[in-house]
Amino acid sequence: MDDPETLDGEQRPDAPAATAEKSADAKAEARVAEAEDRWRRAAADLDNQRKRSVRDLEDARKQERARVASAFLPVLDDLERALEFAPDAKDPLLVGIDAVLQQAVHTLARLGYPRIDATGAPFDPREHEVVSVERNSALPAGTVVNMVRPGYGSAGNVLRPAAVVVSAPEE
Secondary structure, eight states: OOOTTEETTEEOTTHHHHHHHHHHHHHHHHHHHHHHHHHHHHHHHHHHHHHHHHHHHHHHHHHHHHHHHHHHHHHHHHHHHHHHTOSOTTOHHHHHHHHHHHHHHHHHHHTTOOEEOOTTSBOOTTTEEEEEEEEOSSSOTTBEEEEEEOEEEETTEEEEOEEEEEEEOOO
């Protein structure tokens, strides 16, 4: 007696239409749910693509910044060599060269590559490159004795490691 198509044993005239309408409503609701699911997935894909694009752009900027800064390092090295071999440190030309050198070092620091001054510091393979070992009983093993060439960067972002001489215990 619970059959919607019968009423007191008789066929209801609107029963097939009601069943068809319920079936159409269920199909429409399923299509709406599927469309909402596809829309949510598309929105999530778009958001992921946007985040990936931002990350890729930032990575490209970092790589280009490092490439340009690396190309500039030989100029800094030459300025430092010019100051090392200058006969008179009070010469106005040398004072100007030193000012340019300091400005360039400051600019690299602002770009995220501070100068690595390592003399006296413990050896850190992330920031230093050993070019020589010196036997020295006065210093603990692995201490940077001398810096041959300055490095630029920090432990997580080294543009160029500092070339250093480290101490080793005397035998």
